[in-house]
Every structure is written in C-alpha cells, then in structure tokens.
Amino acid sequence: MRCSDDRWARAGDRHWRGDARLAAGCAALFGTMSVLVDWDAGSLTPPRVVLWLGMSAALFAVLLPPRVTAGTGWLAVRGPWRRRVVRTDALTTVRRYDGVSAHLVLCDAHGHRLELDPRVLAANPLIWHELDAGVRRSLRRGTLLQGADVLDRLGRSIDDETARAVLRASGLS
Structure with missing residues (x-):
C-alpha cells in the first residue's frame, strides 16, 4: 500500500490555506505595485512586465509554506x-x-x-x-x-x- 492511497485517514495542516493565501496576496501585491510604479515612471515595456511577473512568481514560491x-x-x-x-x-x-x-x-x-x-x-x-x-x-x-x-x-x-x-x-x- 502506498502512502497516498490512504485517503480516508488523512490529517492536514489546518493553517496552510491561510498561509498560502497570504503568500499569494503578498506576491500579487508586489507584482501589481511593481508594474504600477514602472508604468507611472514611463518605463514599462513587455519584457519588464514579464520580469515583474517572474519576480512575483519567485516571491510566491519562497513565501509558500510546505504542506504537511x-x-x-x-x-x-x-x-x-x-x-x-x-x-x-x-x-x-x-x-x-x-x-x-x-x-x-x-x-x-x-x-x-x-x-x-x-x-x-x-x-x-x-x-x-x-x-x-x-x-x-x-x-x-x-x-x-x-x-x-x-x-x-x-x-x-x-x-x-x-x-x-x-x-x-x-x-x-
């Protein structure tokens, strides 16, 4: 029997969803603010948008807690x-x-x-x-x-x- 087959008796971290939402919110806020500041400065280009979105995704990956x-x-x-x-x-x-x-x-x-x-x-x-x-x-x-x-x-x-x-x-x- 594999560990993932034991679906009936599974306990999970009850705070993980809230922590994941917080990580997503922080990453989204960072991405939004970065794009808005760059746009306001008049230096926003498609490659810079991709850069800011990539940095937001990296921030999300760093902030996302492991799921136990x-x-x-x-x-x-x-x-x-x-x-x-x-x-x-x-x-x-x-x-x-x-x-x-x-x-x-x-x-x-x-x-x-x-x-x-x-x-x-x-x-x-x-x-x-x-x-x-x-x-x-x-x-x-x-x-x-x-x-x-x-x-x-x-x-x-x-x-x-x-x-x-x-x-x-x-x-x-």
Missing part, C-alpha cells in the same frame, strides 16, 4: 518542487535542530528523509497524533534507534501549551 499531511503510518511534506514522505511506523532517527529556523529531521528504515517545522505539529493536534502513534509503533518494532527523547520532549511541550490554551480559553489562568 499525515495518515496512519506516514507523514508527508510537500514543498513547491517536491513531496517527501516517511513511514512513521518505521522511523530510525529523529533529530531536532534549534536556532533561527527550528526543524525536525525524520528518517525511516526505507531511506526516506524529511524536514518539518515543529510548530506545525504544535498547531495541528491531528498531525501530532498520527506522528505520535507512528513513533510508538516504531518503538515497539525496535526501528527507532535515535531521537525518541526528542519527540518525548516535543510531546510534553505540545501538551503543556495545549493545557495552557484550554485554561486561557476557560478563563482559569
């Missing part, structure tokens, strides 16, 4: 150029890199590797649940050799933040 989806036993990250999938029930290593751009690197027993922002997991409980369930299966099977502690710390952090959000929403904090 998960299902039973798999996690996928689709960027503008390619899609990466790992089997969460056959993970071998998990690493977390902190810094300006924190990210997790997941590797499975089939040689697949992907990177994702841990904030996506914190903002999407269904994706986190699918990853956590897959990690538990990897631990039971003995394939996860490195990084179980990283996911354990991340899970506690997500649980703590969720509890704080519930307390804030209920007015108890």
